[in-house]
Amino acid sequence: MDPTPADTGGLAPRSMGVKVGILLAVTFMIAIAFIGYVLYARGAFETFQRLTLVADNVEGVTVGMDLTYAGFPIGRVRRLSLGKDGKARIHIRVPESEVRWLRTSTVFVMDVPLVGGAKLRAFTGNLQDPPLPDRAQRAILRGDANAEIPLMLATVRQALENVENMTARNSSLQQSIDNAKAVTGRMAGKYGVLGGVLGNEDNARKVIASIDRANALLANLGGVSLKLDAVVAKTDLRLYGASGIADETQKAVAQANTMLSEVRDRLNAVDVILADAQAVGASAKTAAANVAGASADLGALRGEVEASLRKVASLIEEINRKWPFERDAKIKLP
Amino acid sequence: MATAADFLLRPRSWQRLFRVAAYATVAALAPSSYGPAARELAVRQVYLSAWKVLPGYLAFTALLSVVLIQIADGALRAYGLAPYSLELVLRVLVLELVPLLTVFFVAFRSGTAVAAEIAVMRVTGELDDTAESGSDELRGELVPRVAAIALSVFALTTLGGMLALAITYWSYFHTSRAGFFVFTRVVGTVFDDLVLVGLALKFVLFGAAVALIPIASGLEAERDRMKSVPAVVLAGLMKLVLAILLIEVVVLMVKYV
Numbered sequence: 031m032d033p034t035p036a037d038t039g040g041l042a043p044r045s046m047g048v049k050v051g052i053l054l055a056v057t058f059m060i061a062i063a064f065i066g067y068v069l070y071a072r073g074a075f076e077t078f079q080r081l082t083l084v085a086d087n088v089e090g091v092t093v094g095m096d097l098t099y100a101g102f103p104i105g106r107v108r109r110l111s112l113g114k115d116g117k118a119r120i121h122i123r124v125p126e127s128e129v130r131w132l133r134t135s136t137v138f139v140m141d142v143p144l145v146g147g148a149k150l151r152a153f154t155g156n157l158q159d160p161p162l163p164d165r166a167q168r169a170i171l172r173g174d175a176n177a178e179i180p181l182m183l184a185t186v187r188q189a190l191e192n193v194e195n196m197t198a199r200n201s202s203l204q205q206s207i208d209n210a211k212a213v214t215g216r217m218a219g220k221y222g223v224l225g226g227v228l229g230n231e232d233n234a235r236k237v238i239a240s241i242d243r244a245n246a247l248l249a250n251l252g253g254v255s256l257k258l259d260a261v262v263a264k265t266d267l268r269l270y271g272a273s274g275i276a277d278e279t280q281k282a283v284a285q286a287n288t289m290l291s292e293v294r295d296r297l298n299a300v301d302v303i304l305a306d307a308q309a310v311g312a313s314a315k316t317a318a319a320n321v322a323g324a325s326a327d328l329g330a331l332r333g334e335v336e337a338s339l340r341k342v343a344s345l346i347e348e349i350n351r352k353w354p355f356e357r358d359a360k361i362k363l364p
Numbered sequence: 365m366a367t368a369a370d371f372l373l374r375p376r377s378w379q380r381l382f383r384v385a386a387y388a389t390v391a392a393l394a395p396s397s398y399g400p401a402a403r404e405l406a407v408r409q410v411y412l413s414a415w416k417v418l419p420g421y422l423a424f425t426a427l428l429s430v431v432l433i434q435i436a437d438g439a440l441r442a443y444g445l446a447p448y449s450l451e452l453v454l455r456v457l458v459l460e461l462v463p464l465l466t467v468f469f470v471a472f473r474s475g476t477a478v479a480a481e482i483a484v485m486r487v488t489g490e491l492d493d494t495a496e497s498g499s500d501e502l503r504g505e506l507v508p509r510v511a512a513i514a515l516s517v518f519a520l521t522t523l524g525g526m527l528a529l530a531i532t533y534w535s536y537f538h539t540s541r542a543g544f545f546v547f548t549r550v551v552g553t554v555f556d557d558l559v560l561v562g563l564a565l566k567f568v569l570f571g572a573a574v575a576l577i578p579i580a581s582g583l584e585a586e587r588d589r590m591k592s593v594p595a596v597v598l599a600g601l602m603k604l605v606l607a608i609l610l611i612e613v614v615v616l617m618v619k620y621v
Binding site: 043046047049050053054056057060061064067068070071072073094096103106145146 | 404407408410411414415418444445448515518519522523525526548549551552553555556560
């Protein structure tokens with residue numbers, strides 16, 4: 031059947047052939063380039079090192095999953111298998127270019143979150159350690175959030191039961207709250223916190239009356255202390271003032287000192303006379319003519335001694351009179 | 365008079381389809397089928413099925429890609445699943461929606477036209493009853509069309525898929541070259557062995573379905589009865605849609621179940 035003009039848009043077969051040729055050529059070129067790109071993306075042009083991770087449970091791990099280091103994919107799960115020892119094995123292919131991140135000290139962790147697939151992570155503490163050999167077999171640690179849930183639920187249930195007991199109608203917490211309510215109700219009354227603490231309004235009223243009385247007492251005490259101040263001031267004046275007791279006593283003591291020194295002088299004179307008298311007594315028999323003159327001297331001396339003693343006695347009396355605290359008016363002779 | 369539904373459910377009609385398919389496959393593999401006349405017919409068919417629809421097809425693919433990427437990425441981000449967004453877009457858009465879109469484009473534009481053309485030839489007696497048993501007319505008319513439509517499907521799917529891939533890259537990384545390694549890694553994850561086999565299988569089956577079903581339906585038109593033409597064209601289209609959806613489901617099951 032010949033092409034109608036409407037079918038071909040009036041184009042000559044040659045230009046149509048060129049367009050179709052271009053279209054098919056471009057299509058095949060793109061298809062081949064895409065296949066090359068996919069092969070490159072799948073690592074067909076790269077050499078790999080194999081790594082086997084051993085786990086108790088590989089639930090959540092799928093073929094094609096990444097092994098990451100610091101968040102960057104460095105390898106891919108190629109196969110999962112169950113070994114004869116009952117442990118699951120994750121076979122991973124790591125491109126040669128990424129092998130440098132894996133060392134003999136590298137730790138592998140499988141993280142199973144609540145939502146989403148598991149994640150395989152590698153942690154290398156020291157990048158200076160010797161590199162991981164090809165076909166190495168390592169254990170993988172599993173951090174499973176799902177496994178924690180039953181345990182957590184049991185704990186939460188117990189905690190909820192405790193809360194329920196605490197909030198029940200007859201629980202001690204409820205009673206405490208009732209008591210607190212009663213106390214705060216009293217606190218809201220006429221006597222405020224005092225009423226709340228003391229139980230009822232009567233007690234509170236008594237306490238307040240006591241405080242009032244104490245205030246009045248304190249005011250009286252203020253007056254008394256003022257009077258006491260005046261008394262003290264007067265005493266001070268009497269004792270230590272210009273012609274007070276202390277002053278007079280000082281004068282009397284000075285006078286007494288003077289008298290005592292006079293008495294000492296007289297006594298010294300008596301000593302001398304007595305010595306003379308001794309000498310005289312020894313030669314009394316021989317010097318009877320001198321007796322009349324000596325006894326006349328003794329009479330005069332005795333009169334002086336007596337006069338001195340009288341002065342002392344009067345002085346001590348005067349002191350006793352001026353010193354009000356010495357009641358017992360005893361006189362001690364020296 | 366037979367209606368479209370009768371053609372669709374008639375076992376003889378499906379038998380004829382498989383007979384034509386088997387014959388066309390053999391003939392397409394024989395070098396003697398490709399004479400100058402056959403080549404010209406094939407070129408014209410590719411021009412009509414692929415070249416003329418290319419601008420509209422690519423524009424629609426681009427629009428669909430942009431909209432779907434925005435929806436998928438936005439929804440996954442809202443659920444905190446952003447790392448899976450690129451993979452999901454590649455799987456849904458490039459692997460499934462673009463081939464399906466292409467095959468419907470070609471089916472509605474070329475399939476119906478070819479079915480009507482063959483049906484009219486049958487009614488006017490240009491193709492006689494012996495056609496389906498392998499006459500020269502059938503070889504001259506059918507084989508170039510089958511090959512051309514299969515090629516058109518392949519060309520449009522490839523170009524549309526590449527455009528969707530480019531738009532995906534642009535949506536995620538714009539013109540930055542930094543995204544290349546991330547993108548390449550996801551492409552390497554998505555296009556594994558099974559997916560590549562499934563994609564190739566889908567290309568072949570879609571191409572065969574779009575090329576063969578309208579032609580085989582057209583051959584069911586009855587001689588000198590012009591009124592049978594719409595019925596067989598419609599039945600061919602219905603069979604085609606059914607076949608495409610079945611192929612899609614089967615390939616999805618092979619890949620993911």
